[in-house]
Amino acid sequence: MNYREDLDTPCLVVRKSALQKNIDEMAEYARQHGISMRPHQKTHKTAEIARMQMDAGAVGVTCAKLGEAEALVDSGAVDDVFLAYQIVGPRKISRLLALMDRARVSAAVDGVEGAQALSDACVAAGKTLDVIIEMNTGLNRAGILPGEETERLAEKVAAMPGLNVKGIMTHEGHVAKAINQDELDSYGGDAGKAMVDTAKRLRDKGIPVDVISVGSTPGSFSTTKIDGITEMRPGTYVFYDNAIFRFGRIGPERCALRILATVVSRPAPDRAIVDAGSKTLAMDPPPPDRKGHGYVVEEPDAVIARVSEEHGVIEFPSGDSSLAVGDVVEIIPNHVCPTVNLQNELFVVSDDGSIETWNIIARGKVR
């Protein structure tokens, strides 16, 4: 079979050997550094890939949303989930309590009110929830500041009867602003040090910190170099994307997921239209050193300059290209995770040409 001829477009194609290599390489890195792997599932949202990650030695998985966790636990692929997201409101808390009957669950907290509500619900249900304090090491999203702020919250949470403080976590996604490997190491190193220093403060106060968890694909080989980090939670690494391969460590050949698209119009010599627009590519901006809405593998200098819902407008800076109507191109998305969330299935291609269809069971599970 030839997937470029056999699959209808636009669709998501995954090269199985690249996927396996990405999973194995990160698993091996974690093993060599004595760090537990708890990969984030928001990138792929499929049971098959969760199983591949568990088979490669992951201790469990990370999910952002309860819905993702429910789908993956109920598929039988995973039974240990860290919810790296604040679980707020009675509906969510009751789903969390129900999930605790089907899997080992831990959850992030970053404030007294949220923690108190979880504790009260756990006490009422006769349960204890493992919680991880979320710290802000520079992304300025959720999470509290390292040092004193985290210490104060950890002391309060440790006194809550329904909760067990298991450790601390951060998503050091801000390291992606680095423009080269040295800057990446420096941002990652700062985040890692802030985590380890804060863990020491907590331990000095008698609060056990079993888990010091970091997570981001760009920071995977930087933040984790700091002694004392116990867990990593990369997500994007399974596929990689346009935002990642700019650091030079990997090239497009390691980007396991591509959008297969067909040229549907060639209205001008310097312009081609493909059947993948914003409803397929998603709308994340390119990394600072690139342009457009994705990387066209066959035409590395081309720019997907504009998208409307179902049209991708490719421009050729050289003024022309041999692409013709009916040709198929492969596009590496700027940010693979929202792209996956737009489709129902992945077409997974093996080196022998065979194609498997894997359902993206947790797509759209944003509640």
Ligand SMILES: Cc1ncc(COP(=O)(O)O)c(C=O)c1O
């Ligand atoms: C809490 C958390 N952990 C880990 C990750 C994984 O980061 P990446 O996709 O860069 O691997 C993310 C990504 O958004 C995240 O939000």
